[in-house]
Amino acid sequence: MTNVEKTRRYTGLALIGALALPALRNWLERDMVLHMLVQLPLIVAGGMLCADATLRRVFKCADWNRLGLTGFIWATMVVVIWMLPKSIDDAIAQPIIEVMKFLSLGIAGFLLRDALARAPLPLEGFFLGNSVWMTATVGLLYQNSEQRLCNAYGLDSQVATGRGLVIFSLMIALVWGWRISSKASVPHLQTLDRYP
Numbered sequence: 309m310t311n312v313e314k315t316r317r318y319t320g321l322a323l324i325g326a327l328a329l330p331a332l333r334n335w336l337e338r339d340m341v342l343h344m345l346v347q348l349p350l351i352v353a354g355g356m357l358c359a360d361a362t363l364r365r366v367f368k369c370a371d372w373n374r375l376g377l378t379g380f381i382w383a384t385m386v387v388v389i390w391m392l393p394k395s396i397d398d399a400i401a402q403p404i405i406e407v408m409k410f411l412s413l414g415i416a417g418f419l420l421r422d423a424l425a426r427a428p429l430p431l432e433g434f435f436l437g438n439s440v441w442m443t444a445t446v447g448l449l450y451q452n453s454e455q456r457l458c459n460a461y462g463l464d465s466q467v468a469t470g471r472g473l474v475i476f477s478l479m480i481a482l483v484w485g486w487r488i489s490s491k492a493s494v495p496h497l498q499t500l501d502r503y504p
Contacts (some may be wrong), residue, residue, distance in 0.1 A: 313360035313423035320357025324414055327351055337400055340461035340469045342387045346364045346475060348390055351410055352383075355417020376423025380435040383416040383423070387439060391446045391473075402459045429488055436484050447473030 326332060328351055332490070336347040373379050389395050390409060398405040424432065450470030456463050 313362060316357050317360050317363070320354040320359075320417075323357065324351060324354035324410065327354070329408060330496035333406075339466040340396070340458060341472055341499065342390075343396065344382075344469050345472045348409075348413060349476075355414035355419075356421040358414070359418040359421035363418075364422050364425075369419075370426075373419065373422050373426060375431060375441040376425070376427035377431070379419030379421075379423030380431070384435060384439060386412045386416040386457065387425070388442070391443070396461075397459050399449045427432065433484075433488075440481045440484075443477035443480070444474050447477065476492075 327336070327347060333347075336342045390399075390413065395405070395409075399409045400406075423435075427435075447470045450457065450473065451465050451468065452470075457466060461469075
């Protein structure tokens with residue numbers, strides 16, 4: 309393992325550990341915008357940072373994450389779960405659900421990075437395109453609902469979160485567009501399973 313991979317892995321673990329500290333966790337979860345648009349994506353980012361080539365070999369990702377399908381399916385399911393108002397409420401009210409949130413999102417980040425390394429562009433586009441559409445749709449529902457959907461947060465926070473989710477979905481689309489243009493310009497990045 310290279311020093312860069314070690315640094316990346318330890319940075320990911322430190323990020324997830326910091327987010328799990330009660331003071332920071334409680335601060336982020338006091339507002340729906342911070343909870344859904346800062347904490348949740350940062351947990352996924354921490355998982356992605358941990359997904360170096362060494363760990364992917366240890367967990368034999370090449371065997372069960374062929375073409376990145378397993379990773380994309382897991383990440384999509386986890387994102388769907390943590391966009392539901394009931395899940396957000398339960399994570400705040402029940403410590404075991406909070407633990408499951410951190411675990412599921414961290415694993416999603418790990419598998420997503422591996423999936424992005426293996427998937428051909430059409431498959432990548434299918435899953436990411438659906439994720440962008442789903443995130444924007446949930447954002448619009450949060451904005452346009454006339455009643456609170458989360459018991460833990462007020463209507464104003466819900467509307468702000470809805471707007472943020474729409475912006476976040478557009479950002480994902482822009483980053484993916486940049487990614488595919490970068491792949492197209494570097495031929496060796498188009499190969500499959502380049503991380504055994």
